[in-house]
Amino acid sequence: MISAEFDYARPTSVGEAVTALGDAGEDAKLMAGGQSLIPILRLRLAYPSTVVDVSRVAEMRxxxxxxxxxxxxxxxxxxxxxxxxxxxxxxxxxxxxxxxxxxxxxxxxxxxxxxxxxxxxxxxxxxxxxxxxxxxxxxxxxxxxxxxxxxxxxxxxxxxxxxxxxxxxxxxPKLGAGWSSHYEKFNRVAQAWSIVAVAALVRRENGSIAEARIGLTNMGSTPLRASAVESALAGADASEQGIGAAAEHAAEATSAPSDLSGKADYREHLARVLTKRAVLTAAGS
Structure with missing residues (x-):
């Protein structure tokens, strides 16, 4: 499909970009790499009056x-x-x-x-x-x-x-010493969006997990922190059993969507499984 008609601005500084957005009004769209915006424009899911292309703003690189x-x-x-x-x-x-x-x-x-x-x-x-x-x-x-x-x-x-x-x-922020990380993603085919994914940061002390941060992808309308898992992991044994028990809390306080890729209960199951995998890998267990 072909997008609807729009004006086009290509500033070369942040100041020019801000001015272009202000002049265009609230229905303007910024374009960076265009990998998300261009398909939306071609499908006519968006009708901006102006597209402000910031690809030439060198100070943003x-x-x-x-x-x-x-x-x-x-x-x-x-x-x-x-x-x-x-x-x-x-x-x-x-x-x-x-x-x-x-x-x-x-x-x-x-x-x-x-x-x-x-x-x-x-x-x-x-x-x-x-x-x-x-x-x-x-x-x-x-x-x-x-x-x-x-x-x-x-x-x-x-x-x-x-x-x-x-x-x-x-x-x-730079992490201090002792932190390790892993990103665990599940998708139907290569190059596809995440059905569910988990970002894990783990800091170990004396064989136990001193601190952990867990982020969830596609378990709600925004990215989420799995705070119940983080609390359960604090001071937990860095073993498969200990990490597995904490990972059972991964779906708490989430609002997983149901769509063609999977229903909410399936995503909740994936969140628990992927959290366990991500933390085990990050913890080196």
């Missing part, structure tokens, strides 16, 4: 060290993420999840910030950002503001960004 965090530009592609030494060193969970995103063609065009701002609950990076405690940097007509990952995802395809704001970067 790259990864840099900022003391206790690394800062990932929103326009950094998935492929660049996979090859970046800082991300590999300080946020291997992002690398593990990004490896599962679509296929090489999409990873070369799709962007880290674009995927997060799209806020599809089946997308792999939202739960990872939530688990890592990332902070989202946005620029709008009122200036810069930072949004905690826990506040960023508000509903299906809905974020805390205002219509005139551009997500410019994501701040990823």
């Amino acid at each position: 790259g990864v840099r060290d900022d003391g206790n965090a690394i800062v990932i530009g929103a326009m950094t592609t998935h492929d660049e993420i996979l090859r970046d030494a800082l991300v590999k060193e300080h946020a291997p969970l992002i690398v593990q999840a990004t490896h599962t995103v679509a296929d090489p063609q999409v990873r070369h065009r799709g962007t880290f910030g674009g995927a997060l701002a799209h806020a599809d609950p089946a997308g792999d990076l939202g739960a990872v950002a939530l688990t890592l405690g990332c902070e989202f940097v946005a620029h709008g007509s009122a200036g810069e503001r930072r949004i905690a990952a826990a506040d960023f995802f508000q509903d299906y395809l809905t974020t805390a960004l205002t219509p005139d704001e551009v997500l410019t970067a994501i701040r990823v």
Whole structure:
């Protein structure tokens, strides 16, 4: 299909992008890599008056060290993420999840910030950002503001960004020593969206799990933290039995969807199974 008619702007700075959004009004759309937006436009599921293409905004690309965090530009592609030494060193969970995103063609065009701002609950990076405690940097007509990952995802395809704001970067806190991670994903075919996936961060001390963070993909209208599992894992024995018992809480306080890929009770089962696998792998058990 062919998209409906729209105006097109291609700014070269964040300031120009904010101005273009403000001039266009509330029904404008930002385009980063375009891997999510273009199919939606072609299917006429969106009718923006203006598409603001930020692919030429160089200041929104790259990864840099900022003391206790690394800062990932929103326009950094998935492929660049996979090859970046800082991300590999300080946020291997992002690398593990990004490896599962679509296929090489999409990873070369799709962007880290674009995927997060799209806020599809089946997308792999939202739960990872939530688990890592990332902070989202946005620029709008009122200036810069930072949004905690826990506040960023508000509903299906809905974020805390205002219509005139551009997500410019994501701040990823550096984990201290002793943390390990794993991303466990279940999908029907290669390159497909997650039916369910689990992001696990584990810190061990003296053979036990001192602390754990668990993020769930596609178990609600937004990414979720499995807080009941995290509580059960604190101080638990890092054995298959101990981790398995904690993983039984994975579906608590979730609202898994039912669709053609699986019903809610099936996703709840997957959440428990995948949480056990993810934590076992992360804990090295």
